Amino acid sequence: MANTDPQALRVLPFRGLRFAPDRVSDPSAVTSPPYDMIGPDEARRLADTEEHNVVRLILAAPEELDAGPGAPARYHRAATSLREWIDDGVLRQDVEPAFYVYEQTGRGVRQRGLIALVKLDDADESTAADTIAGATKPATKPATDPAAEPSPASRAILPHEAVTTSVVTDRLAQMRATEAHIEPILLTYEGDRTVSDLLDRVADLAEPLTSTTTADGTQHRLWALTDPAATGRIAADLLWHRALIADGHHRHAAYRRLRAERGGPADYGLALLVDSTRYPLSLHAIHRVLPNVPVETAVVQAGKVFAVRQTSDPHHALDEIPTGEHAFVLSDGSTHYLLTAPDPAVLADTIPTDRPEAWRALDATVLHHVLVEGVWQLPDTPEEVRFDHDPVHAVAEAARIGGTAVLLRPTTEDVVRQLAGAGVLMPRKSTAFGPKPATGLVMRLLAEDGVGG
Known part of the structure; x- marks a missing residue:
């Protein structure tokens, strides 16, 4: 009872x-x-x-x-x-x-x-x-x-x-x-x-x-x-x-x-x-700002794993990507790039295998393990990876400091509840529920x- x-x-x-x-x-x-x-x-x-x-x-x-x-x-x-x-x-x-x-x-x-x-x-x-x-x-x-x-x-x-x-x-x-x-x-x-x-x-x-x-x-x-x-x-x-x-x-x-x-x-x-x-x-998704990584550097390195193309609309480019396919936008406020189609072999080698498939398929998981740790080799610290709830502000901040904004799509509440109910934690700052009190x-x-x- x-x-x-x-x-x-x-x-x-x-x-x-x-x-x-x-x-x-x-x-x-x-x-x-x-x-x-x-x-x-x-x-x-x-x-x-x-x-x-x-x-x-x-x-x-x-x-x-x-x-x-x-x-x-x-x-x-x-x-x-x-x-x-x-x-x-x-x-x-x-x-x-x-x-x-x-x-x-x-x-x-x-x-x-x-x-x-x-x-x-x-x-x-x-x-x-x-x-x-x-x-x-x-x-x-x-x-x-x-x-x-x-x-x-x-x-x-x-x-x-x-x-x-x-x-x-x-x-x-x-x-x-x-x-x-x-x-x-x-x-x-x-x-x-x-x-x-x-x-x-x-x-x-x-x-x-x-x-x-x-x-x-x-x-x-x-x-x-x-x-x-x-x-x-x-x-x-x-x-x-x-x-x-x-x-x-x-x-x-x-x-x-x-x-x-x-x-x-x-x-x-x-x-x-x-x-x-x-x-x-x-x-909503929580976006990242890399203050010490110029967008040209971020794009060249990401291109070793992802398909890269320029986009004129950083805030809607991700809307065109089908659900289930990994995609990110990199921007310095002036130039914007869409990352898609990551190399499956790199995903398999980089993402931990001791978690459920729903966790392995999260964009936040791919971002953290494949891009931040693997490709860009950044420590996950506030000095190197900042969080921003507003994509417009994230892009503006990247432009102000000469860094790179990384924009993500949100996951669904069903996936959040599924993982939480199984006792599996998503990477930190994966989601932004609102409105907050x-x-x-x-x-x-x-x-x-x-x-x-």
């Missing part, structure tokens, strides 16, 4: 920490995109826009960057700011535990979901959630028999991408310093009508706690659901479901490491859960929400 299964999807209401309406007149001025969607210039702009912008809590100050991701001082400013804002009454914790109904509307899309605390799986810490760039990284194990631990395929929360040690360590340092979960991870599940109908009734009939429109034109609204009967129905229904991590793999891995350190409130992580049956998420509408204090182990 799912309701007695330790791997059931268990959610709890919590006392949210929110910006006080009487102290913050414009909620959009204090919110931000997720931490990994913010470049240095955008971070400075957000911090300068409002002294209480949440970017000050999720990113290290410039003077703290040299301390290293695991250094105690790295997020000293963030921790100090959080406590000062609470003491000054700019941030206030809600009196009653609640599930929070969250709506995003914009660009022809409306998405509603539930912000709640989610119980972290009781799985071996060395398994899929802590897999680093495709290889399993040993980690501290809980005091249980590893043979009795569930396989990744039996988890209630399914990761689908590998993570990078340095980023997980950085997120863990931020959580340790602030003693808080500032931004939720994004989970998607295939639900029935029970939870979604209830959330829709709340959003359609009640006045929101917060309503604001961010700079990208998206309207964000938030409601608190405190009725014990309603929260009980939601918790009981979600026990029967499994959730896919759509965004926040590094934060999820940091949640799990924090849990291994202390337990108690850290047994739960902050998450936005969206029923994809009612509100399907969009799925804004950061700063509701947060969670670890030590003050009353959640036990």
Whole structure:
């Protein structure tokens, strides 16, 4: 029975920490995109826009960057700011535990979901959630028999991408310093009508706690659901479901490491859960920028494996390629090249054979193993391979720095779920689900929400 299964999807209401309406007149001025969607210039702009912008809590100050991701001082400013804002009454914790109904509307899309605390799986810490760039990284194990631990395929929360040690360590340092979960991870599940109908009734009939429109034109609204009967129905229904991590793999891995350190409130992580049956998420590719590889060099080397031809339209050239055939676009902003028809012998020799065919057939797998590692012989580091969610921006950035943009096509959600359900992780930054939640509408204090182990 799912309701007695330790791997059931268990959610709890919590006392949210929110910006006080009487102290913050414009909620959009204090919110931000997720931490990994913010470049240095955008971070400075957000911090300068409002002294209480949440970017000050999720990113290290410039003077703290040299301390290293695991250094105690790295997020000293963030921790100090959080406590000062609470003491000054700019941030206030809600009196009653609640599930929070969250709506995003914009660009022809409306998405509603539930912000709640989610119980972290009781799985071996060395398994899929802590897999680093495709290889399993040993980690501290809980005091249980590893043979009795569930396989990744039996988890209630399914990761689908590998993570990078340095980023997980950085997120863990931020959580340790602030003693808080500032931004939720994004989970998607295939639900029935029970939870979604209830959330829709709340959003359609009640006045929101917060309503604001961010700079990208998206309207964000938030409601608190405190009725014990309603929260009980939601918790009981979600026990029967499994959730896919759509965004926040590094934060999820940091949640799990924090849990291994202390337990108690850290047994739960902050998450936005969206029923994809009612509100399907969009799925996009994440593109690459190679700052130190001129496009002429990238093309000559790639031509040893791929057929190469110039294209005048870098943003639509991939649309012409049939599904199942590998293809990429290389661009420096002025000249654009379409890569197709890779040598099957090179694919067979280069791509690991110990994974399912669906994993071997991913464009992200071919890019990482054949091009980045094999052809271009680049270390998969931020200095050599950058990620960009916007193909137009990726091409513009390549033009600005004299590097190469690599544009990909997205995979499908069916493939993501297939691999995640089998416990197989895609290469990191293979997918971009959206829309992502804004950061700063509701947060969670670890030590003050009353959640036990």
